[in-house]
Amino acid sequence: MSSILDNRDALALEVEQVAEVAGYLWQKGWAERNGGNITINITEHVDDAIRAMPAISPIYPIGATLSNLKGCYFFCKGTNKRMRDLARRPMENGSVIRILDDCASYVIIADNPVKPTSELPSHLAVHNYLIGKGSTYKASLHTHPIELVAMSHCKKFLEKDVATRLLWSMIPETKAFCPRGLGIIPYRLPGSIDLAESTIAELGDYDVTLWEKHGVFAVENDIMQAFDQVDVLNKSALIYIAAKNMGFEPDGMTDEQMKEMTVAFNLPK
Ligand code: 13P
Ligand code: ZN
Secondary structure: OOOOOOOOHHHHHHHHHHHHHHHHHHHOOOOOOOOOEEEEEOHHHOOHHHHOOOOOOOOEEOOOOOHHHOOOEEEEEEOOOOHHHHHHOOOOOEEEEEEOOOOOEEEEEEOOOOOEOOOHHHHHHHHHHHHHHOOOOOEEEEEOOHHHHHHOOOHHHHOOOHHHHHHHOOOOHHHHHOOOOEEEEOOOOOOOHHHHHHHHHHHOOOOEEEEOOOEEEEEEOOHHHHHHHHHHHHHHHHHHHHHHHOOOOOOOOOHHHHHHHHHHOOOOO
16 A cells, blocks of 8 residues: 655654554553544655645544644544554554644644544644744643652642742753653543643643653654653652652752853753
8 A cells, every 4th residue: 555655764764763652651651542642744845745645534624723733634533442553553543634724633644544632632732833833843742741640649749830830859860851841731521622721821831741640742953853742751759759758858950050050061051
């Protein structure tokens, strides 16, 4: 069977990277059943032949009008599809969609009519926001990292920047590689427009947000970098929990040590 990836190396590489990250999410235990989703803005790889491809699905509403998405194309994990299957067969467990000119609906164009993730409202609203900002970010990732989700069940960690400061202080690299920290999104219904809007509201200040009692949502230039940010934060959460399991509250790096790091690595305050 022919594929939209045939003779399109850059696009094929993009999808390969999605498959690689999907495998990591499964190995980490962050992707039970169909848990989590990935979308990539692939518009830069779209040629005239792709633009001429017919729809292979009905027209579906997005649920919002996202005016920056006119003429954009996205690779999306399919709803109810497993990350572990996306890892092995990305084009059977995901699809490429085209946003229609009304900016409020889309069609699937390749390879199979796999309906995109139920979190599409959040993903597309975020891509719309990123384009509006002139951002270079093309990838968005939602996943269920065990320790970060566990922390979101505790009120004190949901206060602004409390979790960020704690996680940064567990190991110096966390601030270096996740310099904007972790934004907090109060619990919202999965897949809802409300969740999409709350996520965008935090992305001005953070690249990774924690959806209370659900998961994280991260944006980056590519999907590997989005995964890295979540991995670094979750590693810090693991160190915190390991210390607690040994029976003590970890000291964390001192303010002095954090300050020294911030200056040496030229990080934002
Ligand atoms: P999908 O299978 O629709 O992508 O949903 C998974 C999920 O994690 C919803 O929050
Ligand atoms: Zn989820």
